[in-house]
Amino acid sequence: MRTPNGVHALVRRTHEERVLRALQENGALSRAEIGRVVGLSRTTLSEITADLLQRGAIVVVDTDASRREGSGRPAERLALDPASAQFMGVDFGHRRVHVAVAAASHEVMVSGSVRYDDTAPWRERITLALDLVERLTTEAGVHYGALQGIGIGVPGPYPVPEGTARPRTNAAGTVLRPAPEGVDVAFAERFDAPVIVDNNTRLAALAEAISGADSIDDLVYIRLSDGVGGGLVVGGQLVTGSAGLAGELGHVTVDPSGRPCRCGKRGCLETVASVPAILAACWEFGLPLDGLRDLADAAARAHPVANRVLREAAGALGRVIGAATMTLNPSKVVIGGEIAHLVPVIVEQVAATLAAELFPTAAASPLVEAARLSDDDGAIGALAAVFHSSPLLARYPETADVRGDCGTRSSLSEGAAHVRP
Structure with a gap:
């Protein structure tokens, strides 16, 4: 029995929408990658992409030659018309x-x-x-x-x-x-x-949870910048909490008698591990620094003041993340902010603190790394x-x-x- 034209047109339009959606979500993909995403046969996909190319809805942007393994003809990569x-x-x-x-x-x-x-x-x-x-x-x-x-x-x-x-x-x-x-x-x-x-x-x-080849279902993210903020992905869900406070690790108290925080409390993690707090601590101990680049240079030279301040800040950060990790058991901990890239000791010390704080089993230890983003x-x-x-x-x-x-x-x-x- 021949498929009615109306039904055939609806099916084809559905296939087109799936292809276009895959390209919107993923950016440029080869036809083989599109096929794996949308689950269409090679013949059907070839027809759909040829028609979309002819209509100008999608364009060929490059080939996969730079990342292709083995021999064979490079595959074209398609994307939505910019x-x-x-x-x-x-x-x-x-x-x-x-x-x-x-x-x-x-x-x-x-x-x-x-x-x-x-x-x-x-x-x-x-x-x-x-x-x-x-x-x-x-x-x-x-x-x-x-x-x-x-x-x-x-x-x-x-x-x-x-x-x-x-x-x-x-x-x-x-x-x-x-x-x-x-x-x-x-x-x-x-x-x-x-x-x-x-x-x-x-x-x-x-962005960090969906950055690699596979999405991360359980992730703790914390960013060190002018303040300290965090985000949680739990069970494949981006968590907001009942009042939008989920992930506010920067306002966990680490020193009850510490400095006043912008939130109204004292001794929050932000007062210890934010970039302004770290620079201020260096000044207090006799090491005046003019921004992150100076801090990175001092850390690279293993200056004792910079080393002390950074390790104390990262230790406090690691203990807060350790509590979150014991609660949520994430597979990855990501530390964001420019400081995480310029001063690697931050990530190193957090990883070392977590190793000491968590259960002594390999399965309990998440991967700790600097954010992929700037x-x-x-x-x-x-x-x-x-x-x-x-x-x-x-x-x-x-x-x-x-x-x-x-x-x-x-x-x-x-x-x-x-x-x-």
Whole structure:
């Protein structure tokens, strides 16, 4: 019995959508890789890709010659037409906002950042971010007529817990602004595109969890930067918690009589292991340093003050991660932030502390490594969130559709956000 034309057309359109979705989530793939992802026969896939190529929906971007093993003809790698759609990732840190714009092919077209004071109100931060986007538009000639989605990372808990929407003051007198006041509406209205908002470090954890050949089902991620934040993937799910506080390891108390923290408590991990805290401790012990590069140089020279401060900070970090590891039993611990790459002793000391803190069995010890992403991981994680539809996002909030310094091009597949199913 011959299949009716209408049914045949529906099946073919379904196959096309699966191929296009695989390329949206993964970036460039060979036909064989597409076949493994979508489960179509070689003949059917050949017909589908030939038609999509003819219509211009997908393009040939390169071959797999550079990574192909053995002999044989290099296979073409296909991707969505870069001009068919754009996606934006925005990371609001404590002292700077970073923006990255990617094409449908996952190529990062432009990126840039601008700094602000950590007491700056959200209205000012949002204005600076929107101005940055406009500057990138002018300098790189990128326009946003095909913008399909925006992912935004914000510091602190998200969704914001009840009762903390209004600014308050901590013990040090710093005004706290935990609520991203209208950030989703501002971007949605400016660009007429749907918006996802979440904690920026949690988005970075997402990017790290999906960075390799296989997704990591159980991961503890912590980022050391102007503050200390964390993200958890448990049982294949990106965890937010009942009040958006899951993964806030930077505010675990490590010294009850320690320095005041921006959160209002004393002696949080952030007061010991953040980059400003480490640099301040070096100054207190007689080693004035002008930023991370100086710290990295001092660590490379095994300066006793730098070595002492770094190992004490990493030891505190390791004990906090150890408690999380005993609770969650992750297969991997990832330490993010530029300091993790510039000062390897941080990762080494955390691994050594975990080895001493955990059960003395190989199976109980997670792999500890520096993040694959650079310090723009929140922006790349935000891009991953809008690109991705894996089980990691099965309980992710619905996309909010409330319509009404410049970098070079790179590929998400070269960083950690090469999204895989």
